[in-house]
Amino acid sequence: xxxxxxxxxxxxxxxxxxxxxxxxxxxxxxxxxxxxxxxxxxxxxxxxxxxxxxxxxxxxxxxxxxxxxxxxxxxxxxxxxxxxxxxxxxxxxxxxxxxxxxxxxxxxxxxxxxxxxxxxxxxxxxxxxxxxxxxxxxxx
Amino acid sequence: xxxxxxxxxxxxxxxxxxxxxxxxxxxxxxxxxxxxxxxxxxxxxxxxxxxxxxxxxxxxxxxxxxxxxxxxxxxxxxxxxxxxxxxxxxxxxxxxxxxxxxxxxxxxxxxxxxxx
Numbered sequence: 001x002x003x004x005x006x007x008x009x010x011x012x013x014x015x016x017x018x019x020x021x022x023x024x025x026x027x028x029x030x031x032x033x034x035x036x037x038x039x040x041x042x043x044x045x046x047x048x049x050x051x052x053x054x055x056x057x058x059x060x061x062x063x064x065x066x067x068x069x070x071x072x073x074x075x076x077x078x079x080x081x082x083x084x085x086x087x088x089x090x091x092x093x094x095x096x097x098x099x100x101x102x103x104x105x106x107x108x109x110x111x112x113x114x115x116x117x118x119x120x121x122x123x124x125x126x127x128x129x130x131x132x133x134x135x136x137x138x139x140x
Numbered sequence: 141x142x143x144x145x146x147x148x149x150x151x152x153x154x155x156x157x158x159x160x161x162x163x164x165x166x167x168x169x170x171x172x173x174x175x176x177x178x179x180x181x182x183x184x185x186x187x188x189x190x191x192x193x194x195x196x197x198x199x200x201x202x203x204x205x206x207x208x209x210x211x212x213x214x215x216x217x218x219x220x221x222x223x224x225x226x227x228x229x230x231x232x233x234x235x236x237x238x239x240x241x242x243x244x245x246x247x248x249x250x251x252x253x254x255x256x
Contacts, residue, residue, distance in 0.1 A: 016219070019198035023227075026202065036204070043202045044178050051195075104191045104199075109175035116179070 004032065004066040010050055012059030015103060021062050022047035032066065034139070042071050042137050045117040048110045049075045049133055055100050056080070057131065070119075073135045081127040089115065141165055141250055143207050143230050146186060149244050150209065150234040156221050157230030160206060167253030170211075170242045174199040181205075184253050188241055190214055197223040209234060211241050 006028065008021035026043040034042075046062070053060045057079025065072045082088050088095075089111050096106025115121050118135035125131040144161040147154055154161065163185075170188035171177050177187060177199055186207045187200050192214040200208050207230045210216060216224070216231055224231050234241055 016194045019195060019202075023198060023201055040202070040204060047198065047202050048175070048178060103193055104172060104174035104189075104195055107173045107175040109173075109179050113175060113179050 003068075004028070006062075006064040006066075008062040010053050010059040010062060012054055012057065015054055018051050018054040019047055022050050025064055029066070029071075034066075034071075038071075038137060038139060041117040042073070045114045045135050045137070046073055046075075048113045048117075049073070049135070051105055052110045052114075053077050053079070055096055055105065060130075067139075069138065069140050071137045071139065073118075073137075074132065075135075076130065076132040078130040081129060081131055082123065082125040083127060085123055085125060141245075141248065143186075143232070145248070146207065146209065146245065146250075147232050149248050150232070150236055150241055152209065152232040152234040155216060155231040155233060156225050157207070157228065160228065160230045163206065163230075165207065165250070168242075168245060168250050169252060170238055172238075178202065182253055186245075186250075188238065188245075190238060192216060192220070194220050194223055196220070197227065197229060200224075200229050201227050206230060207232065209241065211236055211238050 029039045057077035060077030063074045087093050091112040092108040094106050094108035100106040119138045120136040122134045142162050165185040167184045168186035169184040172191045181203045187205045188209045190212045197220055209232045213235045
């Protein structure tokens with residue numbers, strides 16, 4: 001399989017559309033014949049990331065590279081940044097509004113879920129400038 | 141158990157995806173928090189929820205669930221129905237509340253599956 005690159009711009013305006021990019025990546029991975037277990041890991045990690053971007057950062061960009069050995073996902077936003085990454089990584093810790101909770105998210109599981117379903121995760125964040133989350137899922 | 145059985149047990153109505161009603165299901169999960177569903181799910185074909193927005197359909201899509209049961213009389217919007225149709229997800233509605241709906245399915249043999 002040669003390298004496949006996918007790019008998406010995520011709107012921060014419309015919560016109902018959050019997940020479109022992750023859904024598209026999922027269907028493309030299926031077509032490429034990636035195993036269902038890996039497809040699910042990538043989709044869930046990406047979906048949580050996409051939701052986070054919409055909730056916290058007014059949108060951003062998602063770039064996915066599928067190579068022979070792994071799938072790399074880079075989620076970049078120009079949002080407020082994460083003040084305390086260790087705290088944000090704790091299951092149950094959330095800064096999301098009641099409004100977001102009413103929509104079924106904001107339980108403080110976003111980043112923990114992203115870590116859980118990826119094999120590598122790195123968070124590069126600067127207050128007031130934005131956050132870039134890079135996740136990798138191994139194919140071999 | 142099939143999707144048709146779930147509908148009958150829960151005295152439910154089918155909103156879309158009638159053609160899938162003979163599909164077998166082996167496990168289910170119930171939650172109004174989609175992040176919890178994403179955190180703990182594995183091979184659960186049915187999602188019971190009182191949450192009613194497009195993210196429920198997308199969450200089901202991500203976990204490969206092919207049936208959603210809306211409890212407490214919640215009714216999906218046209219937009220949600222369209223999303224579900226595109227993804228081959230059957231939508232059922234029941235007036236039962238979460239605890240009872242899960243209990244009724246459980247006592248008929250449906251289980252929650254193993255944690256991820």
